Amino acid sequence: MTLTLMLVFFHLQAAEVRLVDGKGRCSGRVEIYHSGQWGTVCDDDWDMNDAAVVCGQLGCGSAVGAPLGAHFGQGSEPTWLDNVNCSGSESYLSECSHRSFGVEDCNHGEDAGVFCLSAGEEIRLVNGSDLCSGRLEVYQTGYWRTVCNDVWDLNDAPVVCRQLGCGRADIAPERTYFGQGSGPIWQDDVGCSGSVCSITQCPHTGGGTHDCNHSNDAGVICSDNLDPFFLKLSIRLVNGKDRCSGRVEIYYSGQWGTVCDDSWDIKDAEVVCRQLDCGVTNQVRSSGQYGPGSGTIWLDDVACTGSERHLTECPHRGFGIHNCHHSEDAVLCSEQDRT
The missing domain is CATH 3.10.250.10 (SRCR-like domain)
Structure with missing residues (x-):
């Protein structure tokens, strides 16, 4: 040839x-x-x-x-x-x-x-009410790192929202609005033009240089809700007899994880059923009904009112913060499971 x-x-x-x-x-x-x-x-x-x-x-x-x-x-x-x-x-x-x-x-x-x-591979928002709000963290050389809020503003936040598929930026909150992170700090003086595709492409101090501590961690709140199709993909029920029954798992930071059953009740189950278009439920089964999960336990002490659109809007202790093990993984029973 x-x-x-x-x-x-x-x-x-x-x-x-x-x-x-x-x-x-x-x-x-x-x-x-x-x-x-x-x-x-x-x-x-x-x-x-x-x-x-x-x-x-x-x-x-x-x-x-x-x-x-x-x-x-x-x-x-x-x-x-x-x-x-x-x-x-x-x-x-x-x-x-x-x-x-x-x-x-x-x-x-x-x-x-x-x-x-792609968010789980490079950036994530932590401790917000959903996947589109929270403390900004960047994954680099094996660690999740926070971002210092010096000069952080609404030129920087839109880049994060677009990168996560979360639409427009509404607020660029400063000073640990979503709580303090831990571990290394990624960069300081991040100054985006708003037109770049990734936060890592924005000008910054370089080399991990900064004069910050975790009381300066930057956050982002994106104004657009996640697409309803994506919301259905971000939660699933596992090991049940159909897609509307089983152990509750959510997708966060690039991986599936479970929900602890501490404080889990019918109001929490109602939110899950509505998010998955699975109708209503009148039962919440005991832990272990559908077997223990594996990997990260993402949520603990979930306390929904029952009116939320998706589970991550409900109050909880923060993603990955828990005192549980997988024998406490939350389960629910849909109307298809009623006896």
């Missing part, structure tokens, strides 16, 4: 991809560039393997959702790909099996979407 043909082949395999109309560049309707124009991807056969390839190609971390049915709104002509069938190991979406560019039997009510989650 000549060098020219090799370059053409590579170009075809590496067709550019973007995500449109989501919250941030790592969620949205999938569009692919071909023959000089952007077009959509049909959701026939669309699944998490396909979404994983898109997230990897965009440098957006891991895939956590592959919504169907134009979840992010309908695109416009053309529809470039149909019946995409990735193994999940491909580097580019156009490397995956499909019907050939432009060969499809779809309409834009079938446009495929993707949710990626």
